[in-house]
Amino acid sequence: MAARVTTRSEHKAGGILLALPALLWLGLFFLLPLIIVLIISLMSRGSGGSAVLPFTFDQYTRVFDTFWIVLQRSILVALLTTAICLVAGYPLAYFITRRKTAFGRQFALFLVILPFWTNFLIRTYAWRVILGREGLVNNALLNAGLITEPLTLLNTEFAVVLGLVYGFLPFMVLPIYASLSRFDHRYIEAANDLGANDVTSFWRIMLPLTMPGVIAGCILVFIPAIGTFVTSDLLGGTRGLMIGNLIQNQYSGNGNMPLGAALSVVMMMVVVVALLFYARFGEEKK
Amino acid sequence: MADAKVELIDVHKEFPIRAGEASAVRAVHDLNLDIYDGEFFALLGPSGCGKTTTLRLIAGFEQPTAGKILIDGRPMHGVPAFYRPVNTVFQDYALFPHMTVLQNVMFGLQMDRVPKQEAQRRAVEALELVRLPNAMNRKPREMSGGQQQRVALARAIVKRPKVLLLDEPLGALDLKLRREMQLELKEMQQQVGITFVYVTHDQEEALTMANRIGVMSSGELLQVGRPEEIYESPATRFVADFIGETNFLNGTVNTTDDEYAYVDVNGETELAGMWEDSVKPQQQVTLAVRPERIAIRPYNEAPDDSDRSARAEETNTIAGHVVSVHYMGTDTRYMVRVGGGQAINVRVQNVLGQRTTSFKERDAVILNWGRDSTRILTH
Numbered sequence: 001m002a003a004r005v006t007t008r009s010e011h012k013a014g015g016i017l018l019a020l021p022a023l024l025w026l027g028l029f030f031l032l033p034l035i036i037v038l039i040i041s042l043m044s045r046g047s048g049g050s051a052v053l054p055f056t057f058d059q060y061t062r063v064f065d066t067f068w069i070v071l072q073r074s075i076l077v078a079l080l081t082t083a084i085c086l087v088a089g090y091p092l093a094y095f096i097t098r099r100k101t102a103f104g105r106q107f108a109l110f111l112v113i114l115p116f117w118t119n120f121l122i123r124t125y126a127w128r129v130i131l132g133r134e135g136l137v138n139n140a141l142l143n144a145g146l147i148t149e150p151l152t153l154l155n156t157e158f159a160v161v162l163g164l165v166y167g168f169l170p171f172m173v174l175p176i177y178a179s180l181s182r183f184d185h186r187y188i189e190a191a192n193d194l195g196a197n198d199v200t201s202f203w204r205i206m207l208p209l210t211m212p213g214v215i216a217g218c219i220l221v222f223i224p225a226i227g228t229f230v231t232s233d234l235l236g237g238t239r240g241l242m243i244g245n246l247i248q249n250q251y252s253g254n255g256n257m258p259l260g261a262a263l264s265v266v267m268m269m270v271v272v273v274a275l276l277f278y279a280r281f282g283e284e285k286k
Numbered sequence: 287m288a289d290a291k292v293e294l295i296d297v298h299k300e301f302p303i304r305a306g307e308a309s310a311v312r313a314v315h316d317l318n319l320d321i322y323d324g325e326f327f328a329l330l331g332p333s334g335c336g337k338t339t340t341l342r343l344i345a346g347f348e349q350p351t352a353g354k355i356l357i358d359g360r361p362m363h364g365v366p367a368f369y370r371p372v373n374t375v376f377q378d379y380a381l382f383p384h385m386t387v388l389q390n391v392m393f394g395l396q397m398d399r400v401p402k403q404e405a406q407r408r409a410v411e412a413l414e415l416v417r418l419p420n421a422m423n424r425k426p427r428e429m430s431g432g433q434q435q436r437v438a439l440a441r442a443i444v445k446r447p448k449v450l451l452l453d454e455p456l457g458a459l460d461l462k463l464r465r466e467m468q469l470e471l472k473e474m475q476q477q478v479g480i481t482f483v484y485v486t487h488d489q490e491e492a493l494t495m496a497n498r499i500g501v502m503s504s505g506e507l508l509q510v511g512r513p514e515e516i517y518e519s520p521a522t523r524f525v526a527d528f529i530g531e532t533n534f535l536n537g538t539v540n541t542t543d544d545e546y547a548y549v550d551v552n553g554e555t556e557l558a559g560m561w562e563d564s565v566k567p568q569q570q571v572t573l574a575v576r577p578e579r580i581a582i583r584p585y586n587e588a589p590d591d592s593d594r595s596a597r598a599e600e601t602n603t604i605a606g607h608v609v610s611v612h613y614m615g616t617d618t619r620y621m622v623r624v625g626g627g628q629a630i631n632v633r634v635q636n637v638l639g640q641r642t643t644s645f646k647e648r649d650a651v652i653l654n655w656g657r658d659s660t661r662i663l664t665h
Contacts, residue, residue, distance in 0.1 A: 189347055190380035192367040194445065195397035204393075208384045 041261035049255040059262035067246060067263065074243040075270060077157060078226035081164040082172075085221045086214065088165070089172035093213075096173075097180045109177065112170050120167060124234045127163050128154060131235070155237030163231040168224060172217035179213025211281065219278045223271050243267050290320035290356075291449055291481045292344060297353035299339055299505075313339040315505040317353070321449070326475050326482045328496035330489060332528065336505040337485045341451050344483065346370045358448050368397070373442035374451040378458065379434045381426035387413070387437050388422040394445045412444035413437075415474065432463045439471075443478060450475075452484045456491065468495055489529045493517065501525050519562065523663050526574045533580075533630045534663075535573040539565050547662045549573055552626020557602040559660030572663045575602075577633040579659040582620060585650035603654040606630065608645045620645060622653060 041059055046052035063071070096108040115123060130136045131153040138150040153159055183206060191201040207214070229244030236242070243263060250260025299314040314336045321327045329337040342348045343355060346367035355362045357371060373394070381390050391412055395405035413419055416436035426434055435455060442450055455471075456464045472495045475482050486492055492499045493513045500510045501524075509521040520526035523534065537551035546558040547565045551573065559573050585605065606624035613636075620632045630653060645651060 184380070186376060186378070186380045187382060189367070190374070190376060190382070191393070192347070193345060193372075193374045194394035194441065195368045196393070197366070197368050200397065205382060209382075 037261045037264055040258055041265050043258045045256045045258055049250070049257050051257045051261070059256075059258045060266075062259060063262050063266050067243075070241055070246055071243055071266065073157070073241070074226050074267075077160055077164070077232075077240075077242065078222050080161050081168065081225045082218050082222045084161065084165045085169050085172040086218060089169055089217060090176055090214070092169075093173050093176040093180050096177055097183075105181075109174075112173050115166075116170070121230060121234075124163055124167070124231055127159070127166070127235055131159055131162075154235065155239055157236065157240050159235040160228075160232050160240040160242070163235045164225050164228060167231060168221040171220040171224070175216035175220065176210065176213040179210040179216075183210055215278050215281050219274055222274055226270060227267060289323060289359075291323045291325075291358060292319075292321040292483065293354075293356040294319040294340070294344075295354040295356070297340075297343060297350045297355060299336075299343060299348060300351045312505050314343065314350075317507055319500060319507060319510065321481060321483055324479055324481055325497040326472065326484065326495055328484045328486060328492035328499045329502060330486055330492040330499050330528075331502035332487055335502040337487075337502050338453055339505075340502070341374075341453055341483060341485050344449070345372055345374050345451050371448040372451055373445055373447040374453065375435075375438045375442045375455045377453045377455065379426070379438040381434055381437055381441070383426055386423050386425060387418070387429075390426065390437060391441045391444050394441060398445065408444055409440070412440040415443070415478070416440045417470075431458050432467065435459065435467065439474075443474075443480065446478075447480060449481045449483060452482060454486055455484075457486075457488075464491070471495065493529070501528065503528070519560075519661060520574065520663070521562070522665055523572055523574070526661065526663065531577050531631065531633075532574050533577060535575075535628050535630070537571060537573060539567050539569045539571055539662075541567060546657055547571065549662065551604070551628065552624065554625055555604045557604065557660065558657040559602075559662040560658060561662040563664045565662055565664060569664070574661040574663055575630075575655055575659055577619070577631040578617075578635075580630065580632045580653050580655040582622070582632050582634060582645065582651050582653055584645075585652055600657050601654045602657060602660060603652060604630075605650070605652050608647050608649045608651055611645060611647060618644065620651075622651060624653070 040051045042055045042057070043051040044054060044056050044058065092112070096105055096112070099105045099108055128135070132138070133150045133152075133154070135153070137153060138147075141147045142150065187205050187209065188198075188201050191205045192198075196204060226242075227244045228242060229248045232240045232242040232245055233248075243266075247260050247263045247267070250256045250263065294317050297314055297317040299312075301311040301313055317336075317340065329340060331337045339348060343350055344357070344362075346362065346365060346369075362370060382393065385393065388406070388409055391409040392405045395408060400408070410419070410422070413422060416439050418433060418436050418440065421429065421433065421437070426437060429437070435458075438455070452471075456467050459467060468491060471482075484492075484496065493516075496513060498510060498512055499516050501508045501516060503524050509516060509525050511519075516525065516529055520529060520532075526532040527534070535549075535551050535557070537549040537557070540548045540550050540556060542548070542561065542565055545560060547561045548556050548558050549571060550556055557573055559575075565571055604624050606622040608620050609623045609629065610621045612619040615636070617633050617635045620634070622630050622632055624630055632653060
């Protein structure tokens with residue numbers, strides 16, 4: 001009776017074979033384009049915005065000189081959006097986990113996801129109707145006599161952040177919900193028992209133990225927020241210009257492909273920093 | 287007796303109606319109980335009897351629907367768990383997984399704003415007390431169940447509570463470790479002198495460890511007493527059945543005197559037992575006797591001098607035949623069918639060198655046992 005023993009190297013070979021389609025896919029459609037973007041970002045602008053030789057660092061110089069302010073604004077808007085989503089999303093996720101019946105939780109989650117049933121573009125347009133000079137908010141306030149002049153709500157950074165928070169809140173709620181529903185509330189009882197009031201119990205026990213969900217939610221909101229161009233285009237106007245809009249502009253019409261590539265690379269670096277942060281703090285503690 | 291550390295006065299607890307339940311769940315009903323300073327008190331009962339709810343009421347995780355709870359003489363109405371002078375060892379320990387063992391033990395002291403150095407010193411002391419001096423920097427999940435149990439204990443006693451509440455703390459441990467921990471816990475309780483309230487469904491655990499036991503069933507406290515009182519004079523059929531093994535024989539009272547009631551169990555045999563609640567002739571009662579108190583001998587043989595059944599006039603005697611024999615290692619168990627059809631279990635210790643009178647199925651036998659080992663139960 002010859003029992004066949006699978007060796008470690010055989011396992012390894014099998015693993016690589018299984019991963020091959022994914023590796024090919026990633027190499028062809030992710031790594032290769034990334035390298036192309038990197039190369040283009042180091043080239044000069046030709047006629048019609050095309051990329052031509054010679055190689056130069058000019059594009060990066062421009063990114064940090066001319067467009068530093070946009071980059072800065074993008075990071076700030078994305079951070080602010082993330083912070084507001086966190087402060088609004090955590091209690092919401094907590095509320096959902098504390099529903100008594102499974103139906104109550106499912107229904108609340110369903111409501112959180114419900115906006116996804118409508119196209120993002122349409123929902124963002126809807127905010128224009130709400131925030132415009134003759135929009136719902138201004139009309140209501142004027143009719144109530146609370147203001148005499150319409151407020152400038154649209155085409156502000158405020159509108160951009162509002163739109164982003166609205167759009168990305170579910171991405172914050174869902175991972176926090178996942179963490180919270182795994183959280184054992186007996187830890188809170190144990191903390192109470194040892195003399196911690198509810199506020200202390202939250203900071204010392206609940207928040208640290210649900211941190212993976214919080215970090216995941218922050219990443220899921222921060223990354224799309226910093227790259228946004230639809231929301232900032234529709235709600236921010238020129239004052240809400242974000243790095244995503246800049247990149248979009250460079251690639252359309254009379255643009256500048258190398259500059260767009262350089263902006264993309266810089267934005268990617270910001271995202272990588274965020275992901276490193278996640279890798280450091282977001283993993284389940286072993 | 288020393289003064290009461292925990293007083294429960296007419297405590298009543300109902301849980302609100304939930305979906306799918308017809309009425310409010312009555313968890314604890316008319317509970318009156320004093321737990322004294324420095325004692326090891328066990329709340330014993332089957333699952334769902336209300337013992338854990340009682341513990342949670344003392345801890346402050348639940349508020350009584352009616353009644354009063356006093357700890358150390360202070361009424362606890364409206365006092366949240368984090369202000370109560372009690373600490374709890376939870377059934378599944380509830381150790382904070384993101385903290386080290388030392389951080390877990392220091393947590394309660396930090397909440398009391400004990401200076402860091404002193405907190406650390408006391409935490410180390412507590413860990414030494416539970417014999418875990420070298421595990422301070424480990425995470426709970428790296429430890430065995432028994433070790434986690436010790437950490438939970440250290441975390442609770444480090445605050446020197448007036449009362450330590452333990453909710454089936456040994457339930458998750460295997461039998462051998464549980465036995466060891468029972469002795470250790472008992473020793474530790476005497477060492478630190480803290481009042482222990484210990485919830486368990488394991489009667490053996492309660493009997494070995496507790497100074498006093500309260501037996502609960504269906505939200506009611508049936509009997510409170512020292513282990514030997516509970517074992518020797520169970521107040522109700524439930525208590526007799528739940529604590530140890532008991533034979534129950536149904537019968538009708540013939541006559542009574544100061545101490546005993548004489549009960550007809552099958553129309554021909556009269557057995558005597560000690561009564562506590564007053565019983566009248568013709569009353570239907572239950573006789574309770576422990577299997578290990580009964581001596582068994584062949585039908586034709588005279589009683590042995592070494593029988594546990596003392597003098598003949600103070601002995602209950604009944605004839606029957608063996609239905610089944612089970613060898614159990616330390617003892618042998620016989621089931622004997624007596625006249626009238628009722629069955630009695632007898633447990634005979636297997637003592638090395640003793641004259642071995644082992645019986646076979648269908649052997650005719652005589653059972654006898656002391657009147658004082660017999661209880662008359664009316665409910």
